[in-house]
Amino acid sequence: MTWNVHGTFALNPKFDLAGVIALIEKWSPDIVALQEIDSRGSGVNPFAVLEAAFGGHSVGVKSIVTTDGDYGQMLISRWPWVAPPEIHDISFGEHEPRRAVVADVATKGGVYRIIATHLGLSIGERRQQTRKLLTLAHEPAHPALIVGDFNDWFWVNSVRKSLAATFPERTHHRTFPARWPLMRLDRVYGRNVRIIESFTDPDARAISDHLPVIADVVPTLPQQITPPAASSLQPLQSM
Incomplete structure (x- = not known):
């Protein structure tokens, strides 16, 4: 699952972190990969709240840190990390700071490499950031997913065109704006996996200006690693 929660503010605007948790x-x-987690001016630390709500394994990625709060993204896993996740700076020039988190996750179906990110608003920015994402996905032996908000709506120099050869599987849902979705900004890209099913949830319209993308995936390569036990939640194969 990937979802830009738009600061976890609903469109009324009403602080609705509880709504985010309920939908997850x-x-x-x-x-779960979440983007635009924002604690600035709210008096609430959503990173801590989400970690407490889901326990297990999570990493908060704060790309903007201020005295009034922080802004960034989060990756949450039911399954344990193979090694501590890595956070990479993929910022471009003087544009807004951007990060990518890379985690190898030992799931029921084997080890997956997960790369979660939120790309920039300009074509040149996204082009450079996509090159960096491909270098982070260098391990060919594992199934891999690149997930997040790609801010990608042009075919020329598009992220999806750049990733097509290496990450041929992808979702196609219109996710923005949530009330009248026109743009496919939020996606799941896959390598050595098959996307069995994917969908969005219109209930998210009351919470964010993006719809989430939920995908069921299976590996297409045999797995050699026996994963450790998951948390007490019933494991699913949704991503």
Whole structure:
């Protein structure tokens, strides 16, 4: 599952971190990548709240840190990390700081490399950031997913065109703006996997200006590693 939660503010605007948690619990995915987690001016630390709500394994990625709070993304996994996740700076020039988190996750179906990110607003920025993402996905032996908000709506120099050869599997849902979705900004890209099913959830319209993307995936390569036990939640194969 990947979802830009737009600061966890609903469109009224009403602080609705509880709504974010409820919608994630509704689908109970194995992997959750969240973008635009924002504690600035709210008096609440959503990174801590989300970690407490889901326990298990999580990493908060704060790309903007201020005295009034932080802004960034989060990766949450039902399954344990093979090694501590890595956070990479993929910022471009003087544009907004951007990060990518890379984690190898020992799931029920084997080891997956997960790369979660939130790309920039300009074509040149996204082009450079996509090159960096491909270098982070260098391990060919594992199934891999690149997930997040790619801010990608042009075919010329598009992220999806750049990733097509290496990550041929992808979702195609219109996710923005949530009330009248026109753009496919939020995606799941896959290598050595098959996307069995993917969908969005219109209930998210009351919470964010993006719809989440939920995907069921299976590996297409045999797995050699026996994963450790998961948390007490019933494991699913949703991502």
